[in-house]
Amino acid sequence: MGGIILRAEPESTFADVPTPAAVSSAWKAALTPSDTTPGFIDLHLHVLPGLDDGARDLDASVAMLRGLEALGYRRLVSTPHADDRKHTFGRDRIETVATELRDAARAAGVGLEIDFGAEYAYGPRFHADLEARCLITLARSRYVLLELPEAFMPATMPSVLFEVGTSGYYPILAHPERCTPFHDDLQKLETLAAGRALIQVSMRSLAGTFGRTIKRTAWALVEGGLADLVATDCHHPNELKKIVGPVLDELKERLPRRRLDQLMSTTPADLLASG
Numbered sequence: 084m085g086g087i088i089l090r091a092e093p094e095s096t097f098a099d100v101p102t103p104a105a106v107s108s109a110w111k112a113a114l115t116p117s118d119t120t121p122g123f124i125d126l127h128l129h130v131l132p133g134l135d136d137g138a139r140d141l142d143a144s145v146a147m148l149r150g151l152e153a154l155g156y157r158r159l160v161s162t163p164h165a166d167d168r169k170h171t172f173g174r175d176r177i178e179t180v181a182t183e184l185r186d187a188a189r190a191a192g193v194g195l196e197i198d199f200g201a202e203y204a205y206g207p208r209f210h211a212d213l214e215a216r217c218l219i220t221l222a223r224s225r226y227v228l229l230e231l232p233e234a235f236m237p238a239t240m241p242s243v244l245f246e247v248g249t250s251g252y253y254p255i256l257a258h259p260e261r262c263t264p265f266h267d268d269l270q271k272l273e274t275l276a277a278g279r280a281l282i283q284v285s286m287r288s289l290a291g292t293f294g295r296t297i298k299r300t301a302w303a304l305v306e307g308g309l310a311d312l313v314a315t316d317c318h319h320p321n322e323l324k325k326i327v328g329p330v331l332d333e334l335k336e337r338l339p340r341r342r343l344d345q346l347m348s349t350t351p352a353d354l355l356a357s358g
């Protein structure tokens with residue numbers, strides 16, 4: 084995460100860069116709700132075998148696929164970590180493993196559509212790929228998954244998100260509920276993201292994996308309307324029964340059906356269809 088370097092920067096005021104109007108209107112167009120529910124689409128999980136701290140081997144991957152299909156998912160965009168330390172592999176390696184998983188899924192009779200992207204840690208690798216215009220986006224769309232620093236929000240963050248937008252990409256913030264500066268002040272996140280990024284909440288946060296404060300923040304984002312997406316961020320087959328299934332049941336109880344569909348079906352579908 085590059086925490087030492089980031090802590091040397093002044094803290095963000097969350098509003099010091101204006102929203103680019105072009106990006107803002109493009110998002111609105113992309114998010115026009117569809118009328119049909121296409122089944123759940125997961126835009127953040129670690130199902131590709133052996134690449135990161137997710138599925139260890141093909142058996143674990145296929146077990147995850149079977150479980151997600153049984154819960155109502157029909158399309159996945161697997162997002163292995165991308166950073167400067169442990170996860171330095173590039174698009175070609177991810178694509179090769181995704182093809183192996185697609186073949187294994189087909190052989191196992193799993194009907195899920197499997198795409199890939201990456202979950203970028205905020206740091207030098209992200210900046211280098213942005214500058215070189217070679218960010219690994221979600222299923223070759225313009226949307227890129229970005230994990231923000233958790234303990235401290237650099238003052239440059241609004242400018243960085245602005246730059247991502249004006250470079251032709253659209254950032255999706257992965258589980259911002261885990262970022263301490265947003266706890267007890269969701270307005271900061273709303274101000275930072277407005278017109279610059281989409282907000283994706285993780286089921287692991289909703290389940291309480293990271294403690295009560297993050298759980299409360301995650302539910303506030305989902306129920307208060309700020310969240311644009313809910314993703315599983317699933318790493319292991321045992322999370323299906325422990326996390327994804329129970330959280331899905333709770334979401335169905337606590338949210339109107341249309342809101343659930345927006346978060347898990349129609350918005351992801353619209354994003355991927357928008358190119």
Ligand SMILES: [Fe+2]
Pocket residue numbers: 127128129202316
């Ligand atoms: Fe993740």
